[in-house]
Amino acid sequence: MAQNHYDVIVVGVGGMGSAATHHLARRGQRVLGLERYDIPHVMGSSHGINRIIRMAYFEDPSYVPLLRRSYELWRDLEKSAGERLLVVTGGIDSAPERHQVFQGSLESCRLHGLAHEVLSGPEVNRRFPGYQMPADHMAVYQPEGGYVMSERAIVAHVGGAIAAGAEVHGREAVEGWTVLDDLVAVRTERDEYTADRLVVAAGAWNMGLLDVLEDLAIPERQALAWFQPIEPGKYQPESFPIFNIEVDEGHFYGFPVETVPGFKIGLYHHLFENVDPETMDREPTAADEAVLRAATERYFPSAAGATLSLKTCLFTNSPDEHFIVDRHPAYEQVVFAAGFSGHGYKFASVMGEILAGLSVDGSTKHDIGLLRLGRFAE
Numbered sequence: 328m329a330q331n332h333y334d335v336i337v338v339g340v341g342g343m344g345s346a347a348t349h350h351l352a353r354r355g356q357r358v359l360g361l362e363r364y365d366i367p368h369v370m371g372s373s374h375g376i377n378r379i380i381r382m383a384y385f386e387d388p389s390y391v392p393l394l395r396r397s398y399e400l401w402r403d404l405e406k407s408a409g410e411r412l413l414v415v416t417g418g419i420d421s422a423p424e425r426h427q428v429f430q431g432s433l434e435s436c437r438l439h440g441l442a443h444e445v446l447s448g449p450e451v452n453r454r455f456p457g458y459q460m461p462a463d464h465m466a467v468y469q470p471e472g473g474y475v476m477s478e479r480a481i482v483a484h485v486g487g488a489i490a491a492g493a494e495v496h497g498r499e500a501v502e503g504w505t506v507l508d509d510l511v512a513v514r515t516e517r518d519e520y521t522a523d524r525l526v527v528a529a530g531a532w533n534m535g536l537l538d539v540l541e542d543l544a545i546p547e548r549q550a551l552a553w554f555q556p557i558e559p560g561k562y563q564p565e566s567f568p569i570f571n572i573e574v575d576e577g578h579f580y581g582f583p584v585e586t587v588p589g590f591k592i593g594l595y596h597h598l599f600e601n602v603d604p605e606t607m608d609r610e611p612t613a614a615d616e617a618v619l620r621a622a623t624e625r626y627f628p629s630a631a632g633a634t635l636s637l638k639t640c641l642f643t644n645s646p647d648e649h650f651i652v653d654r655h656p657a658y659e660q661v662v663f664a665a666g667f668s669g670h671g672y673k674f675a676s677v678m679g680e681i682l683a684g685l686s687v688d689g690s691t692k693h694d695i696g697l698l699r700l701g702r703f704a705e
């Protein structure tokens with residue numbers, strides 16, 4: 328075969344693509360990962376140091392088996408990379424009692440026998456003094472909650488992939504692909520390649536590479552803030568669980584101090600700005616900061632010190648906010664991972680295994696029924 332021919336080409340070496348490249352290479356595939364920016368970079372969806380991971384899943388309990396495998400694979404990656412990538416802090420899902428953030432989390436715990444405690448808002452505040460939850464809140468505390476070091480984990484996945492024989496090219500954007508009989512031809516800004524199979528994991532750029540995703544994977548601008556705690560002891564990984572809270576101002580999530588010496592907070596769907604990732608303004612604004620500071624002052628008052636860092640980032644939302652992971656309906660040699668809707672990174676490790684399975688075996692042992700593309704046509 329020609330030098331530019333591979334078993335599998337992976338488009339996009341971010342959260343999902345780095346994991347897919349890793350798993351494919353470890354399965355003995357000759358794999359090429361193509362990334363338009365650096366490894367890692369700050370233009371997509373996986374930067375900003377870390378991402379929450381939690382087992383009790385308010386979004387839908389059917390994610391829990393995938394999460395069990397994700398945790399195992401993050402631990403495996405830590406061992407092979409010789410690096411701390413998953414930090415367990417415990418997790419709080421706090422909301423008015425009838426809200427999905429509380430009820431859905433509790434349902435996941437009950438259906439899957441997950442370790443948890445139910446706490447009232449005031450009980451959360453007594454146990455974790457960095458919190459100031461409203462009196463009418465109910466919370467699920469899950470001891471397995473924590474965070475994954477997302478930027479480092481991309482590097483670890485790529486490092487493992489290269490060690491297993493993968494080729495990875497940064498700063499090489501894919502311009503298009505076509506299926507020619509049994510081959511997939513991929514054209515980049517530098518070269519042309521062929522492969523037996525293609526994995527597309529281009530995050531916020533997926534719609535431009537996959538016509539079947541039209542209107543199904545919409546990029547949305549997000550912001551993150553790090554504030555210097557006034558009482559740092561309350562916001563350390565040992566003293567402060569990661570959180571999802573549903574409050575008057577919206578659905579916030581956050582982290583204890585990690586790497587940047589600041590408490591980190593974000594707001595789901597931030598200012599509801601759908602954007603084009605090519606033209607989006609990535610510079611954070613005073614309005615971004617004000618929304619995140621106001622919530623910090625109200626719900627985590629001893630964290631609301633000086634601003635240390637602000638970043639923007641991209642969600643890519645599907646219509647039902649569940650992921651879209653499938654084989655291309657017209658081309659069985661093409662698989663894709665899209666629409667991670669602001670909660671995908673924690674699954675990247677298992678997505679690598681799923682994408683490798685779909686690509687090499689044509690199927691996966693994991694139940695991904697919820698994630699089929701076909702649900703939008705029903």
Ligand SMILES: Cc1cc2nc3c(=O)[nH]c(=O)nc-3n(C[C@H](O)[C@H](O)[C@H](O)COP(=O)(O)OP(=O)(O)OC[C@H]3O[C@@H](n4cnc5c(N)ncnc54)[C@H](O)[C@@H]3O)c2cc1C
Pocket residue numbers: 338339340341342343344361362363364370371372373375377378379380499500501502528529530531532533549550551580593640641642664665667668669670671672673674
């Ligand atoms: C602010 C914020 C907070 C979040 N918090 C959490 C959280 O706490 N927990 C959680 O689980 N999830 C969270 N998420 C969601 C999670 O980060 C994403 O679901 C995940 O990172 C998506 O990974 P991806 O591989 O799809 O995208 P990316 O990591 O962006 O990867 C896509 C890659 O494709 C590359 N690419 C695109 N087009 C091309 C091309 N033509 N050629 C070559 N390469 C290309 C891009 O450059 C990029 O590197 C958050 C997201 C944001 C933005």
